[in-house]
Amino acid sequence: MRRRVIFRGKVLPYLLLAPQIAVTLVFFFWPAGQAIRQSVLREDPFGLRSEFVGLENFREVLADPLYLNAVWNTAVFSAAVAALALGAALFLAVLADKQIRGAGAYKTLLIWPYAVAPAVAAVLWLFLFHPSIGLVGRALNAAGIAWDYKLNGAQAMALVILASAWKQVSYNFIFFLAGLQSIPRSVLEAAAMDGARPAYRFWTVVFPLLSPTTFFLVVVNLTYAFFDTFGVIHALTGGGPGKATETLIYKVYVDGVQNLNLGGSAAQSVILMAIVIALTAVQFRHVERRVHY
Amino acid sequence: MRAPEGIGPAEGRAAAAARRRRLLDRAWTHGWLVLGVLVFALPIWITLVGSTHDAATIGRGEVPLLPGHHAIGNYATAWAEGGGRFRTTAAAVMLWNSALMALLIAAGKIAISLLSAYAVAFFSFPGRMAFFWMIFLTLMLPVEVRIIPTFQVMVDLALINTMAGLVVPLVASATATLLFRQFFLTIPDEYVEAAKMDGAGPLRFFRDVVVPLSVTNIAALFVILFIYGWNQYLWPLLVVNDSSLETIVVGLSKMIGTGDAQNEWNTIMATAVLAMLPPVAVVVLMQRWFVRGLTETEK
Secondary structure, rough: OOOOOOEEOHHHHHHHHHHHHHHHHHHHHHHHHHHHHHEEEOOOOOOOOEEEEEOOOHHHHHHHHHHHHHHHHHHHHHHHHOOOEEEEEEHHHHOOOOOOHHHHHHHHHHHHHHHHHHHHHHHHHHHHHOOOOOOOHHHHOOOOOOOOOOOHHHHHHHHHHHHHHHHHHHHHHHHHEEEEEEEEOHHHHHHHHHHOOOOHHHHHHHHHHOOOHHHHHHHHHHHHHHOOOHHHHHHOOOOOOOOOOOOOOHHHHHHHHHOOOOHHHHHHHHHHHOOOOOOOHHEEEEEEEEOOO | OOOOOOOOOHHHHHHHHHHHHHHHHHHHHHHHHHHHHHHHHHHHHHHHHHHHOOHHHHHOOOOOOOOOOOOOHHHHHHHHHOOOOOOOOHHHHHHHHHHHHHHHHHHHHHOOOOHHHHHHHHHHOHHHHHHHHHHHHHHOOOHHHHHHHHHHHHHOOOOOOOOOHHHHHHHHHHHHHHHHHHOOOOOHHHHHHHHOOOOHHHHHHHHHHHHOOHHHHHHHHHHHHHHHOOOOOOOHHHHHHHHHHHHHHHHHHHHHEEEOOOOOHHHHHHHHHHHHHHHHHHHHOOOOEEEEHHHOOOO
């Protein structure tokens, strides 16, 4: 879409764009280009010389069992966070959409966790699930379950999943509620008139009508789980115990910032870029088409 | 239950059954919603309670379910000296840093995006689409995927350990630009024609017509972007190692260290409450703008 009436100006539009473009070039495109360049180079340990090694860094990264471990962790973590956050949000949104007293109050009480930073959410859950000082952690131990997320990898994973999903439910809830409220009442009434039971009605009428929202939220939740949960993992487990909660983003950080393995970290960055590009492309294709099944 | 007059006993029974079903349905709905709210509130409640007891009570693992009497002392310590065993930075300093960073990021993103969206929507010039796509592509390059080279740029520009270093690299915004452009396209051509007829130039039109019309969108975006700025984690962690520039979210996570039980958990929890308060207050007080901003930026 374009407007008919426009302003003329030879320099002004460039001046208006300059700040945004400057930041974009200096802090986005230049570093991204450097990441791609470094991903095909190898530096000697003193950083004096570097030589072109082609796809050697990628081959090494993809053959590294620790990297494959991070891929697996990321898959489990992202799928669990998305499923948990979406499921809980859909359930609560369906309930809050009913004509009940106090719907507004419930809404307010359910959306504020969005404002809690991931790292702060991690601290809250740590305090709750700490094996010796946490309310729930102690209760679990008292109940005979050996709970210590600092020793048990599966428990650590469960805890970072819980803390990450907890924070994301409010976001999904807002979108599901908006989606539910945009379904015309007449459609629901027609379905009710046909005598279908509520649960059947939900899965055959409401849920298909929500599919654009659900699809959009799946992409957003996966992106969130991939990129925005660094704070949760960093604050809660530091990728441990062992490497049990080390995700792809966390590994880039550890290899690049702590171990200073530039080539390997750059190759991982390039792989991550490909993942974001894929996720963004899917998201925007969907937005353009507004899929309805 | 007695059937109302004029209705036979069978219909009365049916109506009573329907009423009972509705009542049950409503109880079920409220029950689950209350449970949901409680699950959401439990971590916060325990944090609040934890911030009102002394360190020894918590260290023994005896966190009670009700608040204690040490609230004032704990918050005063966290505010003036800092939380945790090491009390590295006072919460007052970290809150100020976070507030400044969040405000500058939100204001910067909005200003920069307004300008570039205005250029793209109201002007025709060579390279228009190329610039537009350049801005759009930043969506695909989050900090997380270019950590090391971006850090190198920061070192080269001497932006490490500065407020500018915390803010400037984060002020580019594809979503805000897209949103403003979308909105600008709905401003009728007649407005532009009228402005031109009155002899108003593009900058005058921007200041007197476009910005006032965008106030609602700016408010909605501001809420989202303030929270985005406040909750930054990886970037401040990389760019700042000077404790006087520490933000409260990163400072809080440094306090807990490896999660040792023998820490001053009471002052840590007080710091956590202080770290949550501003963004949560913004969401609750500006709920309408918040929901609007959220659903519009993500379209």
